[in-house]
Amino acid sequence: MKTSLYEKHLALKAKMGPFAGFEMPLQYTSVKDEALAVRNNVGVFDVSHMGEFFVEGKDAYKFVDHIITNDFLSGEKNKAVYSPLCRENGTVIDDLIAYKLGPERVLICVNASNIEKDFSWMQKQLGNYSVDFSNQSDKFSLLALQGPKSEAMLLDLGILKDRNLPYYGVMESEFQNENLIIARTGYTGEDGFEIFCSHKMVNTLWDLFLKNQALPCGLAARDVLRLEVGYPLYGHELNDTITPLDSALKWTVKLEKDNFIGKAALEKYSPKFQLVKLSLDVGIPRENYPVLDSFEKEIGRVTSGTMSVVTGKGIAMALIEKSKMPEKKDFLINIRNKFYKANFHTKPFVSGGHK
Amino acid sequence: MANQIPGNLYYSKEHEWAKIEGTTAIIGISDFAQSSLGDIVFVELPDVGRKLKLEESFGVVESIKSVSDLYSPFSGEVLEVNSDLVNSPEQINTSPYESWMIKMKLSNPKDVDSMMSASDYKNYCESL
Numbered sequence: 171m172k173t174s175l176y177e178k179h180l181a182l183k184a185k186m187g188p189f190a191g192f193e194m195p196l197q198y199t200s201v202k203d204e205a206l207a208v209r210n211n212v213g214v215f216d217v218s219h220m221g222e223f224f225v226e227g228k229d230a231y232k233f234v235d236h237i238i239t240n241d242f243l244s245g246e247k248n249k250a251v252y253s254p255l256c257r258e259n260g261t262v263i264d265d266l267i268a269y270k271l272g273p274e275r276v277l278i279c280v281n282a283s284n285i286e287k288d289f290s291w292m293q294k295q296l297g298n299y300s301v302d303f304s305n306q307s308d309k310f311s312l313l314a315l316q317g318p319k320s321e322a323m324l325l326d327l328g329i330l331k332d333r334n335l336p337y338y339g340v341m342e343s344e345f346q347n348e349n350l351i352i353a354r355t356g357y358t359g360e361d362g363f364e365i366f367c368s369h370k371m372v373n374t375l376w377d378l379f380l381k382n383q384a385l386p387c388g389l390a391a392r393d394v395l396r397l398e399v400g401y402p403l404y405g406h407e408l409n410d411t412i413t414p415l416d417s418a419l420k421w422t423v424k425l426e427k428d429n430f431i432g433k434a435a436l437e438k439y440s441p442k443f444q445l446v447k448l449s450l451d452v453g454i455p456r457e458n459y460p461v462l463d464s465f466e467k468e469i470g471r472v473t474s475g476t477m478s479v480v481t482g483k484g485i486a487m488a489l490i491e492k493s494k495m496p497e498k499k500d501f502l503i504n505i506r507n508k509f510y511k512a513n514f515h516t517k518p519f520v521s522g523g524h525k
Numbered sequence: 526m527a528n529q530i531p532g533n534l535y536y537s538k539e540h541e542w543a544k545i546e547g548t549t550a551i552i553g554i555s556d557f558a559q560s561s562l563g564d565i566v567f568v569e570l571p572d573v574g575r576k577l578k579l580e581e582s583f584g585v586v587e588s589i590k591s592v593s594d595l596y597s598p599f600s601g602e603v604l605e606v607n608s609d610l611v612n613s614p615e616q617i618n619t620s621p622y623e624s625w626m627i628k629m630k631l632s633n634p635k636d637v638d639s640m641m642s643a644s645d646y647k648n649y650c651e652s653l
Contacts, residue, residue: 185563201589202564390590454567454587477566477589484567506569506585 173218174369190282192219197388204391205479212317213387221285225276227301241424256432260413269340311372316362337525359399359522398520406473416443443489447515455486462502469494529556536646537598562588570606599636601629
């Protein structure tokens with residue numbers, strides 16, 4: 171499949187690659203320049219491959235609160251909530267952001283690779299909830315404008331009308347006679363916005379952003395950015411066989427809230443894995459490299475790894491078997507059968523500047 | 526895509542270049558290779574004295590997002606490695622033909638016959 175901006179990506183000579191059934195831009199000029207543009211300035215990503223579901227009706231909030239592990243009810247209006255979506259046994263189907271657009275209207279944005287799986291799962295949970303539930307992924311394009319200068323650009327262009335839109339806030343806004351959904355969310359750790367719009371409007375916005383010096387950024391830079399700030403990616407830090415409690419997402423599992431899918435299993439669950447952040451002084455950790463304890467015994471695997479463009483060091487997240495967690499948090503990473511000492515981090519590798 | 530191909534060098538299908546001086550070869554990666562890889566951030570090279578077989582992996586180059594093996598276009602022994610590259614791998618992006626990686630003593634100089642000339646390599650790159 172192709173997004174509405176496919177031809178523009180080719181014209182910019184982007185390196186394209188397959189992602190979740192879409193031909194997506196992986197990089198345009200340089201991963202480093204693109205990632206640094208987002209950290210220091212402003213960059214724009216075509217993420218139209220992401221899925222958009224709408225839940226509308228009297229029970230919209232109640233339904234969403236029932237299917238996700240995080241608390242959807244007590245948050246303010248016009249705010250979004252990040253949450254895992256779990257099965258009854260607590261394993262993770264996907265992670266998503268649910269946006270409160272109105273008292274009876276919720277937008278759920280899901281990972282492109284999981285659109286069909288999520289939609290059919292959610293449909294089966296509708297039961298007696300009084301809601302209309304629809305998959306509108308085909309109707310929406312999505313741009314992420316990210317970086318410290320993204321707010322000023324959107325205000326200047328008249329796309330953002332309220333500079334007080336908070337982090338994780340969402341609003342609908344009219345631009346050139348079209349309704350846009352603008353949220354102060356993203357996947358980079360920087361201040362930034364995601365704009366849901368029509369396929370026609372996405373071409374207008376893309377051209378406007380580029381004309382105003384936003385750097386087009388590909389999925390490679392996006393992956394570096396999210397890893398630098400320690401955000402999980404489904405298929406790497408999260409998958410069908412583990413729970414959010416195995417992957418540092420305890421903060422998104424609200425066991426004190428009323429019944430939700432997976433609650434009973436998660437209440438009793440003692441995690442098998444712990445997600446850790448590791449860096450190397452020499453070498454670059456990559457997905458699936460073995461992680462060893464100081465006795466050189468394998469205790470886990472790297473789930474995502476890259477060179478950080480900000481720190482200039484190799485960085486990784488890794489799932490470690492909890493029973494084998496070294497007390498002193500001394501780890502080695504096996505790279506081509508050489509063992510490199512890894513530094514253990516409790517904080518993100520880079521502190522993003524989001525609101 | 527940038528693709529400079531100096532005429533005095535030989536090229537492999539794996540996008541290594543080689544400069545032949547008698548029975549010694551100096552080896553690096555081509556402009557096409559560096560441009561395809563993107564920002565090169567890490568290089569691992571073999572120890573001096575290592576004996577390499579034809580097409581054996583002798584090291585890696587890594588960009589931010591990828592790892593690529595380096596394959597020896599010849600059989601022979603490693604005489605010298607360019608350890609400067611380990612400290613500043615980005616040189617490979619800016620000047621691929623000055624960023625030599627290893628010098629080898631060829632054990633079978635006939636290996637050179639299976640390398641491409643500059644014009645053949647140009648056609649090869651265009652066919653990819």
